[in-house]
Amino acid sequence: MIDSPITQVGRWKEAAAPHLPLIDVSQAAPTYPPARELRDHIAAVAQSVATATYTDQQGILPLREGLARSLTVDYDAPVAAESVAVTAGCNQAFCLAMMALTEPGDEVLLPLPSYFNHDMWLRSQDVAPVYLEPGPDMTPDPAEAAAAITDRTRAIVLVTPNNPTGAVYPPALIESFFELARRRGLALVIDETYREFRDDSEPPHTLFSRPDWSDTLIHLYSFSKAYCMAGYRIGCMATNPGLLRETLKIADCVALCPSHIGQLAATFCLEHLDDWKREYRRTVRDRVAYAARRLREAKTGFQVVSSGGYFVYLRHPFTDRSSASVGRSLAEDHGILCLAGSMFGPGQDRYLRLAFANVDLPAIDELVTRLGRIG
Ligand SMILES: Cc1ncc(COP(=O)(O)O)c(C=O)c1O
Numbered sequence: 001m002i003d004s005p006i007t008q009v010g011r012w013k014e015a016a017a018p019h020l021p022l023i024d025v026s027q028a029a030p031t032y033p034p035a036r037e038l039r040d041h042i043a044a045v046a047q048s049v050a051t052a053t054y055t056d057q058q059g060i061l062p063l064r065e066g067l068a069r070s071l072t073v074d075y076d077a078p079v080a081a082e083s084v085a086v087t088a089g090c091n092q093a094f095c096l097a098m099m100a101l102t103e104p105g106d107e108v109l110l111p112l113p114s115y116f117n118h119d120m121w122l123r124s125q126d127v128a129p130v131y132l133e134p135g136p137d138m139t140p141d142p143a144e145a146a147a148a149i150t151d152r153t154r155a156i157v158l159v160t161p162n163n164p165t166g167a168v169y170p171p172a173l174i175e176s177f178f179e180l181a182r183r184r185g186l187a188l189v190i191d192e193t194y195r196e197f198r199d200d201s202e203p204p205h206t207l208f209s210r211p212d213w214s215d216t217l218i219h220l221y222s223f224s225k226a227y228c229m230a231g232y233r234i235g236c237m238a239t240n241p242g243l244l245r246e247t248l249k250i251a252d253c254v255a256l257c258p259s260h261i262g263q264l265a266a267t268f269c270l271e272h273l274d275d276w277k278r279e280y281r282r283t284v285r286d287r288v289a290y291a292a293r294r295l296r297e298a299k300t301g302f303q304v305v306s307s308g309g310y311f312v313y314l315r316h317p318f319t320d321r322s323s324a325s326v327g328r329s330l331a332e333d334h335g336i337l338c339l340a341g342s343m344f345g346p347g348q349d350r351y352l353r354l355a356f357a358n359v360d361l362p363a364i365d366e367l368v369t370r371l372g373r374i375g
Contacts, residue, residue: 001124005116005343012331020335023367025354028163028310030228032283032357035276038229041268046261055257057248059086059236063263066270067236071219074195077209085244086266087251088258090193090222090235094157095121096247096254097218097237101187102127102154109148109156111140113313113344113351115163115191127154131345138167138306138313142176146184155187155218156180160204161194164344164353166288166308168198174205182216187243193222193235194309196281197288214240223262225310225357226277227269232262284310287356291364300371302352310355313341323349334370 009026016022033039045051058064064081071079087093094117102108104126110118111132122129130148132140145156156177160169174190181188195204207213219238224230237247251257269277292307301317316326323340330336330352341351356364 001120004120005339008343009327009337009339012328013337015328016331016337017333017335020370022335022337023359023363023370024337025356025359025367026337026339028225028355028357029230030225030357032228032280034228035269035273037272037276038227038265038268041272042261042265045264051261051264053260055260055263057085057252057257058244059084059258060260060263060267063267063270066267067221067238070270071208071238075203075205075208077203077206079208079238082241083214083244084236084238085248085251086258086263087235087237088255088262089224089230089233090191090220091117091121092233092251092255092258093220093235093237093247094118094189094191096250097187097189097220097239097243098122098125098127098155099250100243100246105152106154107150107152108154109145110345111158112346113164113341113348114157115159116343116345118157118159118191119345128152129345133347134165138162138165139169139173140177142173142180145177146180149184149186153184153186155189157189157191159191159193161198161309162306162311163194163309164311164339164341164351165306165313166311167306168200168204168308171203171205174207178205178207178210178216182212186216187218188216189218189220191220193220193225195221196226196277197284197309199285199308214238218243223266223269226281227266227273228280229262229265229269232265233259234262234266284357287359287361287364288312290361291354291356291367294364294368295371298368298372300368301374302371305351310357312354312356314352314354315350316352319350323351327352330374334374336367336370
């Protein structure tokens with residue numbers, strides 16, 4: 001397997017220009033502090049010895065009920081707690097679902113550019129990622145997906161809002177992928193880690209209102225971004241109870257259950273932190289919108305291709321250089337740490353991913369100034 005791109009970029013960071021304050025737009029892991037109330041709550045519950053025990057594999061009931069309620073509200077459709085399992089982060093949910101669904105030699109459709117951990121996990125399982133080319137708006141085409149399906153295909157994976165492009169897939173497009181997956185007997189996996197960071201207040205899609213949603217859909221979510229609690233390692237999966245049961249057999253061998261204290265933290269978030277989440281979401285959305293606008297206006301030569309979630313996806317101006325070479329020299333010569341497009345799959349060498357969870361508006365201005373000196 002490749003080194004994780006985050007490890008690779010760690011090496012660029014070590015070599016970053018010493019004479020300039022580093023502008024780190026590489027990581028999608030928030031360093032924004034989690035809510036004070038959450039930290040106080042955890043300090044208090046940590047005193048209870050009960051928090052040192054394993055929990056039910058599927059997750060503690062108050063959390064599953066809270067998740068079912070929040071899905072019901074956010075998607076305006078009833079979701080039951082029995083359709084939800086808590087996982088040790090959204091990445092684990094993806095790995096468990098893929099292990100339950102595939103065997104070596106199978107294929108999974110991944111739209112490009114694709115989230116690198118999905119690609120790495122599939123390859124580690126000897127499952128072939130079959131890539132779908134992005135359209136001009138960085139969304140995949142269901143017709144291309146239909147043509148790519150073989151008798152080894154087991155699933156289609158969508159990430160919306162997307163990492164790395166930030167593109168938000170319209171509900172109608174998501175419906176088309178659901179219909180395709182349903183007709184062809186595949187799973188449709190939708191990673192909605194960044195769902196809170198959309199501009200739209202409408203539900204991201206209407207799939208949960210279909211009576212048969214759970215036969216096809218595997219919905220994945222993370223507490224890492226929306227509540228800035230990545231280190232607590234809590235995510236979730238919603239799908240049919242039969243598939244959940246298979247995934248829990250695997251989870252049992254891996255982590256037994258998600259962290260107990262992390263689950264208590266997530267339960268607290270759902271019960272008490274709606275206002276805090278709204279405020280944090282506004283901060284991130286303002287930063288991303290500001291960065292995209294400033295970069296467009298400044299005409300630096302680095303062109304905004306798409307933006308959303310935590311991200312701006314940029315096309316760099318160098319036709320004869322790889323994205324890794326451009327990324328490395330941005331760090332070494334200009335004190336800008338970002339990810340190279342090639343880390344998100346083939347054909348992405350003209351692009352760079354910038355994440356804005358951890359930089360404020362003055363840092364964004366400085367970033368635009370530095371890029372303007374290059375392009
Ligand atoms: C699309 C996507 N899914 C999952 C994750 C990881 O989530 P978690 O921390 O819950 O494992 C990330 C983190 O960057 C991500 O971008």
